Amino acid sequence: MPEDKMEIYHMELKKGMALKLKGKINDDTSRFTIDLGQDPGNIALHFNPRFDENVIVCNSQNGGHWEQEHRDDHMCFRPGTEIKLTVTFEEDEFQVKLPDGHQVQFPNRGKCSHLPYLCVKGISLTSFKLD
Known part of the structure; x- marks a missing residue:
């Protein structure tokens, strides 16, 4: 079964801006991913809630190599539910506002x-x- 994937290569996300996403988590998924970066091998923010581990994993990728994971055990997502997320892109960090605040x-x-x-x-x- 092919994986649902949406990619944009020429987005104008700059420091100080926010990316707002709305959608529905697929019913049959064990995780979902939002990647922001330069290209598929250079990811500044890999946001990856994992239902099978009940954790949100954030990471970055440099030249195709993953760096150290940051794990947050605040899981407020469930498969099949509607979500709204806001990713704010600051000078020194990303802030991801989850649906529950x-x-x-x-x-x-x-x-x-x-x-x-x-x-x-x-x-x-x-x-x-x-x-």
Whole structure:
């Protein structure tokens, strides 16, 4: 079964902006992923709630190599549910506002100032917006 995936390669996400995503988590998924970065091998923010482990994993990838994981055990997602997420892109960190108001922070390890790449897997998006 092919994996649902949406990719954008020429996005204008810059420091100080927010990415707002709305959609439905796929019914039959054990995890979903939101990747923001330069390209598929250089990811500044890998946001990955894992239902099978009941944890949210954040990481970054540099030249195709994963770096150290940050794990947050605040799981407020369930397969088959509608979600709204806001990712705020700051100078030194990303702030991900979860549907229940909890925030997950992850450092901007590469000190990126512009992120053209977005990949979303495991969610059927109904909207996304840059603010």
